[in-house]
Amino acid sequence: MEKMLRIAVQKSGRLSEKSLEIIKNCGIKFGSDSRVLKEQASNFPIEFLYVRDDDIPTYVRDGVADIGIVGRNEYDEQAIDLAIIRDLGFAKCRLSIAVPNDFTYTGLSCLQGKRIATSYPHILAGVLKENKVTASFVQVSGSVEVTPAVGISDAICDLVSTGATLAMNGLREVETIYTSTAVMIGRNEMGDDQKSSILKRLMLRIDAVMRANNYKYVIFNLPEEHLDQVARIVGGMKSPTVTRLMEKGWVSVQTVVAEDTFWDVFEQLKDLGAQGILVTPIEKMTE
Ligand SMILES: Nc1ncnc2c1ncn2[C@@H]1O[C@H](COP(=O)(O)OP(=O)(O)OP(=O)(O)O)[C@@H](O)[C@H]1O
Ligand SMILES: O=P(O)(O)OC[C@H]1O[C@H](OP(=O)(O)OP(=O)(O)O)[C@H](O)[C@@H]1O
Ligand SMILES: [Mg+2]
Secondary structure, three states, X not given: OOOOEEEEEEOOOOOHHHHHHHHHOOOOOOOOOOOOOEEEOOOOOEEEEEEOHHHHHXXXXXXXXXXXXXXXXXXXXXXXXXXXXXXXXXXXXXXXXXXXXXXXXXOHXXXXXOEEEEOOHHHHHHHHHHOOOOOEEEEOOOOHHHOOOOOOOOEEEEEEOOXXXXXXXXXXXXXXXEEEOEEEEEOOOOOOHHHHHHHHHHHHHHHHHHHHHOEEEEEEEEEHHXXXXXXXXXXXXXXXXEXXXXXXXXXXXXXXXXXXXXXXXXXXXXXXXXXXXXXXEOOOOOO
């Protein structure tokens, strides 16, 4: 019987949707009912385990799951020796220190002797130690932002993305101590050739999906005289594809452009007389 690679993903929360989306975009079919906590894909040798994110590093260490998707913050907080197989890039957030709006903050030394509420005592302890600050920790597993208002902490250290939760609870961010994205984790040694080869196949697909997400396919018309300049701006995968238009002196150019440089490139193309710029997403992309 063919072996299965077992992946642990968060059952519900900030990581769930994107974790499953990335695997679905690999053409892997699954997802019967959200109450099913273990299921197999119908067209790939992979089995899903839907659990709390805090449990994922231990499950992977103990071999309950072979790989898992967690926030890097959770992985570092638990300090379990595992391998980071890939940074998946989503669930971008930061671990920050925040204080009540009326707290006069001039630096980490202001926290000396204070009570700090957090769900990340290990990461926080490391930063305070480095800065020779001694504080007491109030360990809570959620709703950290409420603790100063109820008098059990003087400051907090929690995850921030938009900053809306801090603002709505009368807190202000004063120090970012850590930044995080979702990562795929696994044991340093899989210890099983069949599973290693399934993981290799899976990563080939995930890489193609991630690369595609970072690029756009761009088509535009251009006065031929500007082709050399444009080729320097848009390299494409090898070089741009150029076809002649019926109208004399004009060409159509097809290329790929990295998402994070897209608007810069767009402006330069406009300046060089590009017209009818069409931009489409790419589904899969290999090197
Ligand atoms: N506001 C945010 N924006 C982006 N990513 C976030 C945000 N908050 C948390 N994350 C990331 O998502 C991970 C899971 O967050 P979530 O709040 O869903 O966890 P949880 O409440 O501990 O869930 P669980 O019920 O599975 O234990 C965090 O460890 C972090 O990496
Ligand atoms: O800066 P923001 O965009 O407002 O996001 C920050 C909030 O998001 C996370 O909690 P989440 O909403 O996931 O709830 P939880 O406490 O149940 O984990 C985090 O713990 C913050 O409370
Ligand atoms: Mg959790």
